[in-house]
Amino acid sequence: MSALACLRVVVRSEQANLSEAMFSALVAKFTSAFLEVRWSWPRKFSALNPYAFLLSDPTASELDTAELGRLSAELHAHLFGVTDDESAKVIVLLFEGEDAAMAKFAELSDGELERAMVEPAAAPEGGRLSRIAIDGTRLQVPPPEGSNPAEAEDEVRPRRRPAPPRDREPNVEGLQGIYYAARQIFVGDVISSTPGESRTRYSLVDGEEHLPPEAAAFDADCVIAAMAFLAESQADTPLYLPVSFSTLLRPSTRAAYAEILSILPHSERRRLSAAVYDVPRAPSFQALKQLHSALDEHFSAIDLRTRDPAFEIEQLNPEAVTSVTLVLPQAEPERRLIVLRRFLSKIDAYKRRRIWPALTNVRHQRELDLALEARLPFVTGPAVCRLQSKPMGGRSWPVDQLPVPSMAETLQKASA
Template sequence: MTALACLRIFVGADLCFTDTDSMAALVAKVAGAYLETTWKWPRRYGLVAPFSFVLADPRAERLDARELQDLARALQHKLFGDQGDGDVTLLTFEGDQTDVMRFAGATALQLKGLLDGEDDGAFAGRVCKITPTDVSSVAPPGGPVAGEPPMEALRAQEHMVAPARTAYRGVFHTQREVFVGNISVWREAGSVSVFGMEPPAADASEAGHDIPNLESARRALEGETSGVMFFPISFSTLVKPSARAELTPYLETLPQASRARLAAAVYDTPRAPSFSALSQMKQYLNPFFGRIDLRVSDPAFQVDDLPPDLASSVTLMLPTGVEAVRLAAISRFMRDAAGYRRKRIWQGVTDVRNRREVNACIELGVPFITGPGVTDLLETPAHVSPCSALHLPLHDWSARVTGAAASQVA
């Protein structure tokens, strides 16, 4: 039971979109501030296009349109003042995922009938029209605007704080266009992710998070029978005897039957690690993991110096900073593709943040990619499933395809 809707915001005296970045940014800021205080966890929301949000509530079967009237009033006041000449109108659409995303990308002209309060049948679902003074059902005409359960019942529920937990980023095979696994990402208590509205930031990995992340993600394995699960482990932990001793009891709880699809994602790997450190790491991890992924920050990582059969993959963590620097790092990393093939080591890129970076990885032949441009931070692992690159990123509200469509994981 998860209610899913697209929220479209129309501004201007003629109820048309104002096609300016400044107006879109202001609307996003006002709407984001409202949703941050009212649309709390376990609800999810995200900005999927200018003036378009997706709202999801796992506690409801139908969203309550009345709850969004305060947003219409806040936008009206912020944009036009109490006596302004402009108008604000919100449309909410509830239907299947395909129609929700189609609604998010529709033009104002395509939605003119709905804005006029008439259902032209273009979208099969529930549509409500919300203004600062009125809330009405457009489709079905005269239908209910209250939710199931209504907003009064939801507000009476005890406020929930997001617990400390593991979230997931799906690992995407670009050539086969299929999700092949997940990497676990630790989230502190109270942390939520809001797609499209948070400043770009890499998924932080800290040695202190490795053990709770390992425990949490291990439990998720019980419900996932296919696909690779990557567990982040600090390189520094693996070269310190005391840190290894602390980690060992938790590694011993990993299911041996799943070893072939378990991968150690060794982050903060130096540019030129010593042979002895790598050998020690391999010997320690081998009983628990079927794969070792070295996570590096240097696109010129010395792959030719790696001992044979030490790692199955090397993944580049993109640098922070401007997009041009990040794109240049992808290009430099893939310049050594022939060397990686000779070593029979897969290449991957993580922290891929947007469509341009996804496209660059595909064009340059990066086999595996992860990051916000590939999936949102997911509350449950992405299933092994086909997915067109055009449909990235995957969200918690996205339809999850199950089955063995990609049972062979390279």
């Protein structure tokens, strides 16, 4: 028998400086994008209204809520930033029961929901109400009379897999600047987002070992991070968001990407660029057509990132994309220089196609010097700019003072 439940997101629009229509649309888009990534097939979901979603799992008799724990924390950070203000708290409720009862629950007003959380009789008959804690456990709502919270929590702990730690760290979100050597200025930033519990920091500009194990989840987290950076900075320089080439073009995951990208406001399109990674040596015309179809609505520029210095630029139409970036390999310094020289040998072909060539994962001074000598316009990597908490785009920086230290390094130096 398929497990069914109604998910409700409880958060008030007056807590944010947005209209009710814009606020509800933002909650709906974010929650849908979150579920697309984490409520994986064969499980399904459908939106009942901006704040209510019907969840199903045909393989279980009871829903596994482990992944749902992150929704409240991530939605809270997305809407309000990081704050200790309890009044801005996002609550995720789950109602399981008869179809008619779930339909009634989906339409409860904020006031009716508040009463249902303290008075059992206020919830629709024929169902069970629980709250999803940040670690994915179910907490009975309201708690059983005479029980303590720990006992109530033990009774409703997820069964199929262990829940994440209760003290899960928030994602580490940051940016790394894109340097335009001809003018010695940063002209944009590449966004990254790393789960707090990860031992490896995820990044598109620091080489293969920093690529995420789950591309779709990483890309979705970076979309969420981009929303905060767009709100915090009014700079006109672009923010580059990671987009996995193979995951985006796979039919089974293309719809999920469409939902994720729909969060991005169209009014900010000019400030957003797509950094499409893991691109093969010779992407087909059909693949590039599908890429543009999926991305043009949201991004003003498309950068293709490839690990192959022999990328077949001659096969691309003029201005088929904005730029192509070579990712230097994880190899000995001499091998990296050989790969770079091979890429630089084709610069004239890039000029003929009116497509910018660029370089990332720059780690050594010799690599930077060779790129500057060849007048390669754009460079990124640990030898250029380390992780920042604010965009570098628009800031002048002398080439002889690269790399820009990370915020942690700057603070450590100041306290020394």
